[in-house]
Amino acid sequence: MMPLPPREVAPGAVHVPGWLGLDEQRTLVSACREWAKGPVPIRHTVLPRGGVMSVRTVCVGWHWQPYRYTRTADDVNGLRVAEFPGWMVELGRRALTGAGLPELAAGYTPDTALINFYDDQARMGMHQDKDERSDAPVVSLSIGDACLFRFGNTETRGRPYTDVRLESGDLFVFGGPSRFAYHGVPKVYPGTADPVVGLRGRLNITMRVTGL
Ligand SMILES: O=C(O)CCC(=O)C(=O)O
Numbered sequence: 001m002m003p004l005p006p007r008e009v010a011p012g013a014v015h016v017p018g019w020l021g022l023d024e025q026r027t028l029v030s031a032c033r034e035w036a037k038g039p040v041p042i043r044h045t046v047l048p049r050g051g052v053m054s055v056r057t058v059c060v061g062w063h064w065q066p067y068r069y070t071r072t073a074d075d076v077n078g079l080r081v082a083e084f085p086g087w088m089v090e091l092g093r094r095a096l097t098g099a100g101l102p103e104l105a106a107g108y109t110p111d112t113a114l115i116n117f118y119d120d121q122a123r124m125g126m127h128q129d130k131d132e133r134s135d136a137p138v139v140s141l142s143i144g145d146a147c148l149f150r151f152g153n154t155e156t157r158g159r160p161y162t163d164v165r166l167e168s169g170d171l172f173v174f175g176g177p178s179r180f181a182y183h184g185v186p187k188v189y190p191g192t193a194d195p196v197v198g199l200r201g202r203l204n205i206t207m208r209v210t211g212l
């Protein structure tokens, strides 16, 4: 099936359906499986007031914990997270070009990625990605089961927002006036992934520039 054309969901926020081919999706699944094992194993992030996130997360480059980045995972096992690989910088640059932002691509050097794994029950509340000291775009890749992705505004967690279904292989970039917009994942659609991707559940990779 032909993917739908790219769509600007909000100023600076672009959804590119079917951007990753199946081979690239499978390669990313393998890479994430390795990172999930360590040096810092994938885990449910514990929030400062004791809540536990339903997604499981592993980071590369810099470790995110609520609400800052460190090189070592002091809230997990104290080890330094895996290096941010050069091939993923290239992937991030290609993603910006794919999202119609070629002028930003050459200068884009993401230095952290949050890898989130969602099981059937997992979701993510509306939040801003604002622990980075850079306004460079966030590049988000989705693999496996589809989800409902809610992309809102920079002022409130509520309306106006746009609901987008993110499928395996989709790219979503948010930068410019949408860089600090609230967004979240209210729902995953279990069993919707193409079996050849080799994943039960949903994988999301967000690349960012920490500015650190
Ligand atoms: O899973 C997604 O599509 C979004 C993940 C996200 O917003 C985050 O990791 O900050």
Ligand SMILES: [Fe+2]
Binding pocket: 127, 128, 129, 183
């Ligand atoms: Fe986010």
